[in-house]
Amino acid sequence: MNKIFETPLYAYQRSEDQDALMPVRRKVVIVGAGPVGLAAAIDLAMQDVPVVVLDDNDKVSFGSRAICFAKRPLEILDRLGCGQAAVDKGVLWNKGKVFFDEREIYNFNLLAEDGHKRPAFINLQQYYLEQFLVERLRELQAEGKDIDLRGNNKVSAIGRHDDFVILEIDTPEGPYNLEADWLIACDGANSPTRRMLGLDFIGRVFEDNFLIADTVMEAEFPTERWFWFDPPFNRGQSALLHKQPDNVWRIDLQLGWDIDREEEMKPENVIPRLKAMLGEDAKFELDWVSIYTFQCRRMESFRHGRVLFAGDSAHQVSPFGARGANSGLQDTDNLCWKLKLVLNGLAPESLLDSYDQERIYGADENILNSTRSTDFITPKSETSRIFRNAVLDLAEQFEFARPLVNSGRLSVPSIFDGSVLNGPDAKGLPVNLRPGAPAIDAPTDQGWLCDRLGNRFQLLAIGVDVPDHLEDGGIVIEAVKIPAGASPELAGRYLGDAKQAVYLMRPDQHVAARWLRFDKSAVLAALRTATGRIKEQAK
Amino acid sequence: MTELTTRANIIGADDFYAELLELHDGRSKSESDAINARLILLLANHIGDRTVLREAMQKALKTGQH
Numbered sequence: 234m235n236k237i238f239e240t241p242l243y244a245y246q247r248s249e250d251q252d253a254l255m256p257v258r259r260k261v262v263i264v265g266a267g268p269v270g271l272a273a274a275i276d277l278a279m280q281d282v283p284v285v286v287l288d289d290n291d292k293v294s295f296g297s298r299a300i301c302f303a304k305r306p307l308e309i310l311d312r313l314g315c316g317q318a319a320v321d322k323g324v325l326w327n328k329g330k331v332f333f334d335e336r337e338i339y340n341f342n343l344l345a346e347d348g349h350k351r352p353a354f355i356n357l358q359q360y361y362l363e364q365f366l367v368e369r370l371r372e373l374q375a376e377g378k379d380i381d382l383r384g385n386n387k388v389s390a391i392g393r394h395d396d397f398v399i400l401e402i403d404t405p406e407g408p409y410n411l412e413a414d415w416l417i418a419c420d421g422a423n424s425p426t427r428r429m430l431g432l433d434f435i436g437r438v439f440e441d442n443f444l445i446a447d448t449v450m451e452a453e454f455p456t457e458r459w460f461w462f463d464p465p466f467n468r469g470q471s472a473l474l475h476k477q478p479d480n481v482w483r484i485d486l487q488l489g490w491d492i493d494r495e496e497e498m499k500p501e502n503v504i505p506r507l508k509a510m511l512g513e514d515a516k517f518e519l520d521w522v523s524i525y526t527f528q529c530r531r532m533e534s535f536r537h538g539r540v541l542f543a544g545d546s547a548h549q550v551s552p553f554g555a556r557g558a559n560s561g562l563q564d565t566d567n568l569c570w571k572l573k574l575v576l577n578g579l580a581p582e583s584l585l586d587s588y589d590q591e592r593i594y595g596a597d598e599n600i601l602n603s604t605r606s607t608d609f610i611t612p613k614s615e616t617s618r619i620f621r622n623a624v625l626d627l628a629e630q631f632e633f634a635r636p637l638v639n640s641g642r643l644s645v646p647s648i649f650d651g652s653v654l655n656g657p658d659a660k661g662l663p664v665n666l667r668p669g670a671p672a673i674d675a676p677t678d679q680g681w682l683c684d685r686l687g688n689r690f691q692l693l694a695i696g697v698d699v700p701d702h703l704e705d706g707g708i709v710i711e712a713v714k715i716p717a718g719a720s721p722e723l724a725g726r727y728l729g730d731a732k733q734a735v736y737l738m739r740p741d742q743h744v745a746a747r748w749l750r751f752d753k754s755a756v757l758a759a760l761r762t763a764t765g766r767i768k769e770q771a772k
Numbered sequence: 773m774t775e776l777t778t779r780a781n782i783i784g785a786d787d788f789y790a791e792l793l794e795l796h797d798g799r800s801k802s803e804s805d806a807i808n809a810r811l812i813l814l815l816a817n818h819i820g821d822r823t824v825l826r827e828a829m830q831k832a833l834k835t836g837q838h
Contacts, residue, residue, distance in 0.1 A: 619802075623809035633817040 237360050241291040242367050245385035251409040256399060259285050260576060262413035264388055264426050267294060268359060269544030269561035270419030271366035274380055275313045275373065276569035279688065282576055283379035285411070287402060291384030293360040293367075296521035297447045299558035300356050300475065300483050305646040305671060306562040307351040308742070312687040314372070316351070318365040323355030324476050329458040331628070331638055335465055338629035339638075340457075348722030349674040350681040354643065356477045358447075359558065391416075391429045391540075398539050415572060416540045419561070424546035432537060436530020437604065439551065440490040441611055444524050446503055448482050450517035460640040462610070462625055466509035471610050471640070474510075481520055484510065485552075487611070494524050527551045529600045529607070535564075536589045543568060548596035550603035553610065553641030560599050563646060564592050570688075570740035574764060579707050584765035587654050591669075595647040602642045609639035646671045649743070656737065656746025656759030663729040672742040675723040677715045682723065685713055686742045690760060695723065696733035697751055705757045708764060710737070739763055776827040 243266065250257040261277055263270045266288035277284045302310075302319065310316035327343040345353045367382070374380055389408065390401035398416045402409055418426035427434060454474065461472040470487035477483055486506060488497060496502060503522055508515060531548035535541060544561030568588045574580035612618035627634035649655070649669035658667050666673060674683040690710045692699050696717025703710040717724060717733060728734055737745040737759050746759035761767055782788050795811075796804045816825055 616805075619805045619809045620813070623806060623813055626806070627810055627813055631814075634813060637813070 237293055237364065238295050239292070241384065242293055242364065243288070243382045243384040244291050245383070245405055247404075247406060248381065248383060250411055251404065251406065256410040256412045258397065258412040258414065259283065260413070261285070261415045261417065261572065262287060262398075262400065262411065263417045263419055264288075265418070265420035265544075265546070266363075266367075266382060266384075267419060267421060267544070267561075268299070268362050268366060268558050269565055270417070271363065271370060272309070272313060272562050273417050273419060273543060273565040273569060274382070275315075275366065275369055276565055277573065278370070278373045278378040278380040279313070280569065280573045281378070282569075282573050284381070285413075286380070286382045287386040287388060287400075288382070288384055289387035293363040296360075296445075296523055297477060297481065297483065298359040299362075299555070300358060300477050301555035301559075301643075302355050302357055302362070303555060303559050303644040304349065304351045304353050305644075306559045307355065308672075308674065308683045309562050309566045311351070311683060312566075312742070313366075313369065315365045315369040318368070319357055319362055320351065320355055322361055322365075322478055323357035324456055324478055325352050325355055326456045326458060326476065327353060328455070329460065331625075331640060332459065332461040332464060333622075333625040333629070334463055336629065338625055339635055341635070343643075348676055348720065350683060351674065354555070356475060356483075358477055358481065361478065362558075388420075388425065388429075391426060393430065393538060393540065396539065414539065414576070417565075417568070417572075418540060418542045418546045419544050419565075420546050422545040422549045424542070426540070427532070427542065427546055430537065430540065433533055434530055434549075435533065436528050436549070436600070438528045439526065439607055439611070441607075442488040442490065442492055442494065442497075442524055442526050443552075444486045444488055444497060444503065444506070444522070446484045446486070446507060446522050447477070447520040448484060448507060448517040449480055449520050450482060450511070450515065451480060452482065452511070452515070452517075454482070462621075462640075464510075467506070472510060473640075482517075486510075488524070498522055498524055525552075527607075529604050531593065531596045531600060534589055535592055536585055541568060541572075541585065541588065543592075547592070548600070550599050551607045553606040554599075554603055555641070555644045556599040556603055559644040560595060563595060564588075566741045567592055571765075574708070577707075580764045580766060587652060587765060591647075591649045591652050591654070594649055594652075598647050599644075606639045606641045654739070654745060654763045654765070656762045657748065657755065659731075659734065659747050659749045661729065661731055661749070662734055662747055663726060666727060666736070666744055666747070668744050668746050670744050672738065672744070673726045675726050676720040677723055678719040682715075683742065686738055688740050690740060690745075690763070691738045692751075692756060693727075693736040693738050694733075694751065695719075695727050695736075697735060699735060699751045700753075703753065703756060703760075705760050706764075706766060708760060710756065710760060713738075737763065774821050774824055776824050776831065778831070 261284045263286045274286045330340045387403045389403045392399040398413045400411045456476045459474040473485035475483045535547045543564040550556045612621045624637045655668035692712045694714045736747045745763035
């Protein structure tokens with residue numbers, strides 16, 4: 234068993250808050266130190282927002298869990314200062330094979346587009362990501378940022394008030410109370426916070442079980458994603474094989490609904506299944522075994538007054554498509570800058586409703602994709618199985634059927650069309666970067682574009698001069714000026730046929746508005762829209 | 773926008789129909805079901821136009837119901 238599971242990363246230490254006579258009020262308290270909670274804490278601390286993170290244990294999560302991280306979340310991790318650690322450790326892959334019965338029916342190459350700093354995907358055990366995030370958090374602490382990670386602090390009760398939250402927290406040395414202006418619940422799919430507040434979590438349950446076996450083996454398999462439909466070693470079901478760092482392989486075997494979970498988890502039952510798949514002589518060790526069922530569901534609202542939900546606590550999807558941890562990181566990316574503006578009194582509280590709106594849009598997109606993958610992998614009727622098998626048979630010979638094969642549509646970021654924060658669009662600029670879209674990376678005259686964006690409002694001026702600084706209501710817009718000819722990728726992605734363009738970029742690297750030329754009053758109006766200050770203006 | 777053609781469009785209608793049945797001659801129900809599914813997918817891709825496909829699906833759904 235991997236030692237990382239056993240080592241306390243943030244051991245319990247008594248906090249001065251436990252000795253206070255009256256509950257201490259903290260600005261932001263985050264519940265849960267998984268990837269989402271840690272990312273939120275780092276993001277806020279980098280913006281000089283004091284933050285307390287409570288976790289009910291003191292170690293990284295047990296088992297590999299999330300293993301596939303997509304380009305956009307890697308860019309978010311870059312902004313947080315730990316993307317490089319993840320990419321250095323992670324396994325890069327872009328090839329996949331699809332098998333049906335005994336045949337390989339086709340293979341694909343995701344052929345990552347040139348001109349991006351980050352690859353389309355890496356595979357990395359969740360515990361490594363959590364370790365890198367904790368290391369980054371320690372680095373920020375050493376720089377003097379006010380960030381307090383409290384291990385073995387388990388929230389046992391929550392009281393909600395209009396403008397704060399009160400928590401009762403159990404520790405090895407007994408309970409204490411703590412108040413928070415804002416609470417961010419990142420405590421996972423079974424969120425105790427959600428349960429204690431009696432909030433809904435509605436969706437569709439899929440009657441299926443999957444066995445995850447992360448195995449350590451010296452194997453000849455290439456670094457590819459292999460997916461089987463109805464293979465001889467798991468008749469009538471599916472299987473997945475995918476490589477992680479340290480010679481750990483993720484094996485995912487569909488088991489069906491009517492099984493004895495306890496029995497299936499036993500090594501004497503798991504090992505023969507793996508041997509049937511890998512060959513009688515395969516030498517492997519089990520690193521982690523788990524059986525999961527899944528649901529596709531979300532909360533009706535991610536914001537409940539001063540309590541904000543992010544990651545699996547707010548929405549849950551099937552694992553096919555790597556949309557769990559990836560979307561959780563996109564949640565905090567969206568939330569933290571808004572919360573900071575509200576905390577600093579620069580934007581109204583209602584700005585946080587746009588978090589709800591934009592990330593529910595993202596969650597619904599993920600749930601839709603995830604549900605469709607699941608329906609393809611596990612046909613729900615005789616007819617859907619007939620069509621599924623027809624697609625697979627045709628895909629072997631005909632290219633047209635391959636886009637219909639759905640073993641998981643891999644996570645791509647949402648474009649928040651219709652967001653209340655979106656400002657004007659300019660006709661003629663490339664549609665992929667319309668307001669609401671995340672930045673698309675490209676080489677510039679001074680390194681990668683994504684490395685130059687984020688953490689503040691910026692005016693990305695390509696081939697046009699703009700003022701270095703603009704300001705409205707205490708919010709500053711910094712100029713990022715890039716020559717139109719900096720790179721063909723930049724021109725293609727941001728200009729299309731235009732000679733120049735001006736993009737207002739949000740602190741989360743999303744496009745707020747764009748124009749063909751600079752107009753100060755238009756930029757400032759778009760800034761007000763992007764920070765939810767439109768109604769205040771009207772007053 | 774193209775519309776679904778519902779006027780007679782196949783030259784040699786009887787021959788086509790015979791060929792269609794021939795496809796299923798001596799097949800089991802499950803073989804026939806699989807052939808039909810592959811045939812639908814091949815034809816749907818040939819048509820390509822989502823509006824036409826949707827119209828065909830609706831007409832298939834709504835005819836034959838009494």
